Amino acid sequence: MMGAAFIRGIRDIGYKHTGSALAEHVDSAIQAGAQNIHVAFEKNKSGAKVTAIAVIDDGHGMIPT
Numbered sequence: 001m002m003g004a005a006f007i008r009g010i011r012d013i014g015y016k017h018t019g020s021a022l023a024e025h026v027d028s029a030i031q032a033g034a035q036n037i038h039v040a041f042e043k044n045k046s047g048a049k050v051t052a053i054a055v056i057d058d059g060h061g062m063i064p065t
Helices: 002-012 018-031
Strands: 037-043 050-057
Touching: 018 037, 018 050
Parallel strands: none
Antiparallel strands: 037 050
16 A cells, blocks of 8 residues: 555654654745645545645755756
């Protein structure tokens, strides 16, 4: 499952829970000068579980190199 793999992945890089990872992404967007930050959640068919999270912002992004 994609959701389970995501959770394992963020734990492996040092995040204790999804909230910490989400906060890091929002903080990075702010540091990149974002004026608008949107957090989108996708749920399973029953609506009982979040299966994906996306952070969308208008910050300047990363240097290509």
